[in-house]
Every structure is written in C-alpha cells, then in structure tokens.
Amino acid sequence: MSTLPTCREVYAFLDDYHAGELDPMRTAAFERHLSLCASCSAYVDSYRRTVEMGKAAFTDADCPAPPEELVAAILAIRRPPD
Numbered sequence: 001m002s003t004l005p006t007c008r009e010v011y012a013f014l015d016d017y018h019a020g021e022l023d024p025m026r027t028a029a030f031e032r033h034l035s036l037c038a039s040c041s042a043y044v045d046s047y048r049r050t051v052e053m054g055k056a057a058f059t060d061a062d063c064p065a066p067p068e069e070l071v072a073a074i075l076a077i078r079r080p081p082d
Helices: 007-012 014-018 024-036 038-057 068-078
Strands: none
Touching: 007 014, 007 024, 007 038, 014 038, 024 038
C-alpha cells in the first residue's frame, strides 16, 4: 500500500492494526492517514478505549462471563459486510 488508505480501509484493517499485525509499510500509511483524518483518528481512539474498558471489565475473577448471545451479537457486528 504505497498510497494512503481510505477511511473504509482504515476500518477494514483496524483489528490488524490494533493487534500490531500490519506490515511496517501498511502501518506507516495507516498512521499517516490517522494523522490527517480527524474522523478516523477519533474512531480509532474510541476503538482503543472500548477494547481497554472491555478488558478491564473482566479482570475480576469472580465476575461471570458474558452470555453467549451477547458475545455472538458482538462478533456478528464486527464482521465486515459482504
């Protein structure tokens, strides 16, 4: 990816970016897009905070796991549209 990704591509690669699984060139292009696009930057920041809050919500070993239906619904929403 020699050019900057589009906003749609930022969304499509967000999971890989957050997991640190993008190659260095794609990561650089992704971060350059974020430096220029306030909307995507805010979206990525919101995503990051949501992941952090989700992890923090389950740090208590006595806290029960979420219902399977909730997990399935969240995963269904995260799948990119066909």
